[in-house]
Amino acid sequence: MRYLTAGESHGPKLTTIIEGLPAGMPLTEQDINNELARRQKGYGRGRRMQIEKDQAVISSGVRHGYTLGSPVTLTVENKDWKHWTKIMGIEPISHDEEEEIKRKIQRPRPGHADLVGGMKYGHRDLRNVLERSSARETTVRVAAGAVAKQLLKHLGVEVASHVVKIGGVQAAQTYRASIREIQQRSEASEVRCLDSEAELKMMAAIDDAKKNGDSIGGIVEVIVDGMPSGVGSYVHFDRKLDAKLARAIVSINAFKGVEFGLGFEMADKPGSEVHDEITWSEEQGYTRKTNRLGGFEGGMSTGMPIIVRGVMKPIPTLYKPLQSVDIETKEPFTASIERSDSCAVPAAAVVAEAAVSWELACAIVDQFSSDRFDALEKAIEEHRSYTKEY
Ligand SMILES: Cc1cc2nc3c(=O)[nH]c(=O)nc-3n(C[C@H](O)[C@H](O)[C@H](O)COP(=O)(O)O)c2cc1C
């Protein structure tokens, strides 16, 4: 499977085309809209999220609630578009307005793609860069991820996420919830955190950052239950499924690192406290006594829950702006900011879930019979009995 996304942050709409989905899979706009609504929530978001009400329109590839096997096109309207028609070059602008608009776009923001993107493509108008580098694009990544999530759900694979750290406030790690509980409790939390004491401290940290004109980042965790074992492969570097997940996580705007299971803690532990002992039982087949490796051995899923975390840097646009250089005058300046998120870690957890869901669904579709969804379901069922008895 593959998908493309298109669209600018303040353009009329965002689009994704998904190719390679099996035919006969149930899919509705509501399945996608639930995920889009989840991405819009979260304490610390800026004013843009009060304007948008993300809703997907399916305009190809689905009839009577089932996929056809042909490309699925999804679009999401930018409600803010109507305020940006002059800036986006659709409506003519007066001389005075031109001056104002130009002044803003000569000034690259530190931590954004503006300066390097402008150099790379030869844009003197840095809006040409920021319109596409903006995380607004994650809307349609979540839409594509929602389709992948449906595919996984029908095959008995469930995905959830929660926030484990914001601005230095760590959620209690002693607690390991069931996937259902993670879904319910993270949904009920303003910051998608399972630890209610830490939740309050995270919200206070976001308030503080906002008050100081600053921003904060954090860590999100995605957990996957029910993934069949042996998906991915050790035989070639670009077939390793953990590597594909790592790329997917780091491709999310502002994500700078990724870890599986115990993650970077492994550096401090002996092998006996890292590797998971193997057992077999009639009911479960092969399993592991622990899951410190987070569901992967040799680039393949082990059948244990997948546990992957990603770290998000603080939002780069600050109300207390950092110094930069005007690309026309080469003079230093500190920019004035109109609006921005102070913390988007809770929203980014939903994006990370979508990114993980997409990679897992792709890997399954690549590995098993997948033109017809019923054949895929059967292939997965057979694979599960084979690996249990192996
Ligand atoms: C859900 C989400 C919302 C974001 N919102 C903002 C924002 O309001 N302001 C901002 O400066 N950056 C925001 N970012 C981060 C920037 O898009 C990102 O840092 C920038 O494009 C540069 O890319 P890089 O950090 O991956 O290098 C957001 C990221 C995500 C995932």
Ligand SMILES: C=C(O[C@@H]1CC(C(=O)O)=C[C@@H](OP(=O)(O)O)[C@H]1O)C(=O)O
């Ligand atoms: C629009 C979204 O996030 C945006 C991501 C973003 C950025 O620079 O990445 C900057 C802000 O956009 P604006 O400049 O229009 O206020 C966020 O609101 C979204 O998540 O849907």
